[in-house]
Each structure stands twice: as C-alpha cells, then as structure tokens.
Amino acid sequence: MKDISRYVRRAIAALTPYSTARDEYEGELGVFLDANESPYENGYNRYPDPHQKALKAQIAAIKGVPAENIFIGNGSDEAIDLVFRVFCEPREDNVVAIAPSYGMYKVAAAINDVEIREVALGEDFSLPTDALLAAADEKTKALFLCSPNNPTANSFPREELMRLVEEFDGMVVVDEAYIDFAEAKSLVGEIASHPNLVVLQTMSKAWGMAGLRVGLALADSRVVGLMSQVKYPYNINVATMKIVSDLLTKGVSEEVEQIKQQRAVVAEALAEFKFVERVYPSDANFLLVRVADADALYEHLIVNGIIVRNRTRVKGCEGCLRITIGLKEENEKLIKSLERYETCNIR
Ligand SMILES: *Cc1c(COP(=O)(O)O)cnc(C)c1O
Secondary structure, three states: OOHHHHHHHHHHHOOOOOHHHHHHHOOOOOOOOOOOOOOOOOOOOOOOOOOOHHHHHHHHHHHHHHHEEEEEEHHHHHHHHHHHHHHHHOOOOOEEEEEEOOOOHHHHHHHHHOEEEEEOOOHHHOHHHHHHHOOOOEEEEEEEOOOOEEEEEEEOOOHHHHHHHHOOOOHHHHHEEOOOOOOOOHHHOOOOOOEEEEEEEOOOOOOOOHHHEEEEEOOOOOHHHHHHOOOOOOOOOOHHHHHHHHHHHHHHHHHHHHHHHHHHHHHHHOOOOEEEEEEEEOOOOOEEEEOOOHHHHHHHHHHHHOOOEEOOOOOOOOOOOEEEOHHHHHHHHHHHHHHHHHHHHHO
C-alpha cells in the first residue's frame, strides 16, 4: 500500500487544527456557554456540528461506506480545492489531469498556484493511461480523473482507472459526479485497499440538491482527516444539513430511471437531424452532440428560450454542444426547436 503521508504538504502535516470546546467532551450537556452564541432559540442560533456526525451516519448507510471515510464539502468544488491545499506546495508541486474535463480542476490549480499538466483524451475520448503516467514527475502530487467524464459523457474502463490508482505515485482523484446515471459501478469499494484513491461524488446532480451545495470525498480515513482539518470548521450549515437529511430519505431512483430513459429518447431523436454529425454515447445526464455549426445552433436555441452549453471552443470538443436531459416536456421543446432549425436551414 502507498504511504500517503509522503504526498502531504509540510504546513498541513504540521498543522494544529482549530478545535472547539464541544470537541472536548462527548455526551449530553444542556447548558452551552462556550461559543458566544445567542441563547435565544430560533432554530439557527447554535453553530452546526463541524464533524457533521448525523449526516455522515445517514450517508454512510446509503453509500455503504464507513462514516470515517466520508468528507462532506460545500459542493465537490470544496473537495477539489482541498486536494490542492492539502497535497500541493504552491509554485513547487504539480498535478496531472485529463482534458477535456471538468473546468474546476484547472481553476482550483490556478487559484492555488499549482501547475496542471493536461493530457488529451485519446481516440473517441479514451483514457490516455500511459501518457498520464508519463506526464508525472517527482513533484506530481495528484491525478484528476472524471468518470463518467464531463463534457464527453463516457465512463472509463474500471481496470484502466484502477491501473492508474495502483501505478500513479500520488493521489488519484476520480470524480464520480454522474455515477448514478452510469452502468459502471462506483470505485468507492476500492478506497479501503487504496489509500491514494479519492472518489468524489455530489448531491448536485442525480440527488437534485445543486442549490444546497453538498459534495462528498470518499477516501482513506487519514485523507478524510487531513481534508477535515483544512476545511472551514463550519462548512456545512444547520439549514443545509437538515434539508439534505430530509431529501436523502426520499431517494431518487425513479427520477434517475426517467432521466436515463429520456436520454435514450433524446439521443435517438437528435441522431435523425441532418445537421447532427454525432451523438456521443452517454453514461451521464447529458448528451455531447457534434453539429455542423455549433455557434449558429446555440444562438437559435437561445432565441427559442433554451440554454445549452456551447463547448465548441473546448479543445477536443470542436463543433459540440452539451445538452442536459430535462423533463419529457422540456426535451420535446428542444426537439421541436431543432426541427424548426432544420427547416430554416434547408430553405
Ligand atoms: C457538476 C459537477 C460536479 C459538482 O460539483 P458541486 O460543487 O458538487 O456542485 C463535480 N464534478 C463534475 C465533473 C461535475 O460535472
């Protein structure tokens, strides 16, 4: 097994983290005169639990992962930023990432003043496993992968992802924001035997809580401990924890099934249009579509009140729009609008 302590920044390894008086005892005490809060109850006058114990227990049961392996962030974006803050010395270390992929890896690298070495995906967006390994050097601390990948929509083969986890000398982050829509199974089962693996998941997509800002990093308890020491103590607020907890009890399997079904319907409809050159296979809740004139089609949809993501200026995605799967009625509006576009362009 890899010794992950070798990857940790000096300042973080030496850190004395912030602690609260409530960290010093367990059990039921009724009089809280330790945190300079208001004593007048309004539902929000107390600080939230910085360890998010109750919410972690609930997520642990859903994910089948021990609570000590769960980090809860203000969106997975917080977890991405924390990977840099925990492992990468600014201006000294570097990370490797696939491209095209989720834009936040690059932004977080820039904010933390850490070099990011992007390695282009191969033919049909395949994982460039050997090139990713070759891009690393002794200053490389992390590798960012995303599967299913945004914006290319494909999952990478489990054996290749695991080969990278095993052979890469550094932390391997596998962002599974879209895993609930995929046929492939999550890598979370591998964290127990691979301390350098960090699996990111989010409540923002399948779980329908983008507005609440909750993301997860599932990893070795030492990695979770380091990220927890570096995060703001009260990164998840009382209201968010309560609402997330309520929504988690409802489940989303029906919605996920609907979206997967609609994804097939929309993909089939899109493929019929003459201006559509390619509908890429999708394991996510969106479709990447290559069209004859992405900018013109994007403008047409805007005029029709439909906003999609224009990815034509992303290297590797030239001519492509990324289209989220919506409700059946919304998808039908999209197809109607595309029919109008096709008729206009024939005349
Ligand atoms: C949407 C998305 C996320 C989610 O980020 P949050 O901060 O949790 O909302 C993470 N990774 C990828 C690849 C995404 O597309």
